[in-house]
Amino acid sequence: MTSTYGEHPIVIGVDSFGDMTVGGDGSLLSQPQNIRELVAEGVLAEESSLDFFGLGEHHIEEMPLSAPDLVLAAIAARTSRIHLGSAVTVLSSDDPVRVFQRYATLDALSSGRAEVILGRGSSVESFPLFGFDLADYDRLFEEKLELFARLRAEKPVTWSGTTRAAMPGLQVYPRTAGGSLPTWVGVGGNPASVVRAARHGFSLMLAIIGGNPARFARLSELYREATAQAGLAPLPIGVHSPGHIAATDEQAKEEYWPTYETFMLDARRQRGFPKITREYFEHEVEYGSLYVGSPETVARRVVKTMTALGAGRFDLKYGMGPMPHATLMENIRLFGTEVAPRVREQLRTR
Known part of the structure; x- marks a missing residue:
C-alpha cells in the first residue's frame, strides 16, 4: 500500500545478513539450506505486503x-x-563496474525493482579475502563511490583513479529499466x-544499531543541508535497525535475547x-535501537524514530544469530501484516 510522509512515499521493509538458522533440535542447518530459506523469506515479505527485501553481504561462517x-x-x-536490494554491498572491496552490472541485471530480471545500498564495510572480512589493505579503507570507498555515481548516469564513463583501471569513455551494460539504478x-x-x-x-540509509536513535537527527539535518547546497531536490532518508516481533513483548524478548x-x-x-x-538489552529495547x-x-517505536529523523523509510534487520527459520x-509476517499498517496510518495522521 503506497502512502506518503513528507516529500516521499513511506517504505517499510526487512533485511537479513543471512545469519545461520537452527532446526527443531537446536542444531545448525547446512549453509545451502540456510541460503534456500532466504528465498522463502523474501517471498513471504512480498506476501506480507512489505515494500522492500534486502540482503547484506558477509563472508563468515556465521553469515x-x-x-x-x-x-x-x-x-x-x-x-x-x-x-529487492543489497543491505549493504561492501563497495570498498568490490569493483564498482561489476556491482553496477550485477544490480542492473537484477533490475532487468525483476522488471525494475532492484536497488543497491552501498557501504564502506563495518564488517571488514572482505578486505583480506579480496586482497585489499585496511590502511586504504577511506580512499577505496571515496574513489569507488565517485565512479559508481558516474556509472549510475548510464552514459559513457571517463574516469581515472588509484583503486582500479582507468575508464576512457567506456559504456557499461546492461542499462536499467528506469534509466538510473536507485x-x-x-x-x-x-x-x-x-x-x-x-x-x-x-539517498541516505542511517544504520542505527545501538543507542537513542534521536541522536542521528543531526545527521539527517546535515544531509538535508548538503543536498540543498548541491542544488538537489530533497532525497529520501531511511533507517536500518535490528528487531524482532512476536505476539507479546515478553515473547519477543525471550525469543530474541539468547541469540x-x-x-x-x-x-x-x-x-x-x-x-x-x-x-543493557532491556534498556535498548525500551529506549534504544532494538x-x-x-x-x-x-x-x-518505529513511528517515533521516523518522526524524529524525518525518515520516510524503515528497514528492520530481522534475525540475530542462530534462530529457527519458522x-x-x-517475525516477517507480523512486521508486514501488523506493524507496517500501523506505522503507515500513524505517519499519515501526523
Missing part, C-alpha cells in the same frame, strides 16, 4: 551470504511487486559520509564490543 545478488535474483523470479549509501554515524552521499545524489547475547559475545571477542548484560516487542510496541518467518 555465509557472500553473493546476495544471486539470492535476490532467485527471489525476483518468485515475486512481482516487492523491491542507490543509497549506508552510514553508521560519520558526518563526512553523509555529505559525500548528498554530493553524489545518493542476541551470543551474537554480541562473539562481536565482543572479535571486534572489541562492550560487555552486554540483560539490563525494535523488539509486540506489533503495537514496535509500531509505536521464528524468522513469523
